[in-house]
Amino acid sequence: MGVKAALPRYEFYFYNVVLCMAMLWAARWIFDVSSSNSNRKTFKTSVQSGWYYSGRKMDTADVEWMMWFSMFREHIIFALSGHVIFAKICTLLAPQYRSLVFMVYGMLAVFTSMGWAYVTLILSHCVLLYSISLVKLRWLCFVAGLTTLATFKMEPFISWQAGFVSGSFELRPLLFYGGCGFTIMRCLSFALENCERKDGNYSILELLKYNFYLPFFYFGPIMTFDKFYIQANNPNLTRKNGEMWNISIQALLNLGVIMIVAVILHFMYILTIPSDMKLLKHISDWALAGLAYLNLVYDWVKAAVMFGVINTVSRLDHLDPPKPPKCITMLYVFSETHFDRGINDFLCNYVYNYLGGKHDNVLDELIGSLCTFGITALWLGPSWVVFIWAFLNCFGLNFELWIAKFFTMEPFISIEVS
Incomplete structure (x- = not known):
């Protein structure tokens, strides 16, 4: 039992080590592409002035990241700092x-x-x-x-x-x-x-x-x-042992991720390179795979940083907020593909679990998932892209239950037991 219990953890660490080595190898190719093609015409609109002392320009293709962490960084820090100060004074007095x-x-x-x-x-x-x-x-x-x-x-x-x-x-x-x-x-x-x-x-x-x-x-x-x-409204504001240490570590991790993203945007141009189709035809397979992976993870990183900063402030206020989104590369079933855990908690609490019951009845599950993704489509803004996304996720969620039900029938259940 000890060997079986340790095996998944061993495989998990092995997977991450291999992934990191592969990404470091791909990053070298992406860096070469960004350095040798920085003067291309397609780069001039989105690759703009960056770190002067390093001689590297910055990939500004993501307007949202630029808005939060460049133009309005001071406004955000000022507002949240004021909240923390007033909250601390009130908590003491x-x-x-x-x-x-x-x-x-x-x-x-x-x-x-x-x-x-x-x-x-x-x-x-x-x-x-x-x-x-x-x-x-x-x-x-x-x-x-x-x-x-x-x-x-x-x-x-x-x-x-x-x-x-x-x-x-x-x-x-x-x-x-x-x-x-x-x-x-x-x-x-x-x-x-x-x-x-x-x-x-x-x-x-x-x-x-x-x-x-x-x-x-x-x-x-x-x-x-x-x-x-x-x-x-909890009058007991005492903290658990090590809680402030965990909050401080989380804040430093968020700051570290912001710095890592800044380095990537200055040295690899992962958002601008995919917009140049002629360039993509000539780059190596390693660089192409690295670009695909980094762009996949990048959207998750933005959400993780935004929710991470907010959650750090709310934890200082003695609240226990929803966790940041789970890394998209670690999702392998449709029931875990929630990007915003706050919205997911809301929908599960009031819609999905309320209508779906124990999620073992095919009809109840179908009704619960249809209503859940219907509200999600409205929340995201009705459009064909959202409708297609909602349909595929709803189908996948129900398909998992259909498959599970199918394999509880004979002769599959007897084969599994034997």
């Missing part, structure tokens, strides 16, 4: 009011960055869904929540609501849709939890505390209301 301080600081930060019209729009949606939650009908809360979410995903409702927020702040459109979308999902979580409460209702103040918690406000992750309510 009046811990019973810390959730209220989180709300006040969050509302002030949102008002400062987006203006009073945006805050009013958010509050109107909160009041609307809170009023509907008082009826305590799950189906009505779902209809109201998903209809409201659709108003931020479909025209002409998008343009009409976006018209309330004007200005030249470049980050404003991104913050608008991020804050509105996550607000609706949080309000829906609150409404569904209020339906489950047997004695009375949660107050609208609890909804505002939950929604305007700044680290989660614009870009999540979504922490369901039941978990946030318990943790934010």
Whole structure:
């Protein structure tokens, strides 16, 4: 038993060592390609000034990374640092009011960055869904929540609501849709939890505390209301042994990953090279495989860093947030292909597990997965690409159950037992 138990871990480490060696070998080829072709015409638009002292330009093809870690880095650090400072002062002086301080600081930060019209729009949606939650009908809360979410995903409702927020702040459109979308999902979580409460209702103040918690406000992750309510109002703020050490290590790991990505963008141009089809025809197979792998992992790294930074701040506030996404190269079943664990927890808690039961009945599983991926498609924004992605994932999730059921029949079950 000891040998069998150790074998998977041994294979896991062996796989990672081989993968690292292969990636280092491929990186050498990619570096040669980026160095010898830096003056190509296709490179001039996206490869721009970078580290002067190293003589290397930077791959700026990813607008999102450039926006977060170059143009608006100071804004993010300033807002989150202010939150940490105010939260720490309140925790020391009046811990019973810390959730209220989180709300006040969050509302002030949102008002400062987006203006009073945006805050009013958010509050109107909160009041609307809170009023509907008082009826305590799950189906009505779902209809109201998903209809409201659709108003931020479909025209002409998008343009009409976006018209309330004007200005030249470049980050404003991104913050608008991020804050509105996550607000609706949080309000829906609150409404569904209020339906489950047997004695009375949660107050609208609890909804505002939950929604305007700044680290989660614009870009999540979504922490369901039941978990946030318990943790934010927990009077016992003692930490476990080694918890601060783990938080510090996590913060340093996030910083290290940001630095590694910066080095890759300066020395390998993994985002610009694939856009030059003529160049791709002449590069080696090692370089092509390395580019494919790095681009596959790069999107996961962005999400892992964003959620990692947010989670570090929330853990300082004595919360236990959803974990960052699992590395995409370590996923091998459809049931684990969730990119955002906050959204995954939300859907599993309120839709997938609620409708799918124990996930051993084919019909219940089909209904639960169809509803889950239907809401996911609405969340991502209805389009043919999203519909195809949702269909393939929904089919794969059900296909796994069909195969499992098939092999429980004779003669396969007898063969397996023997």
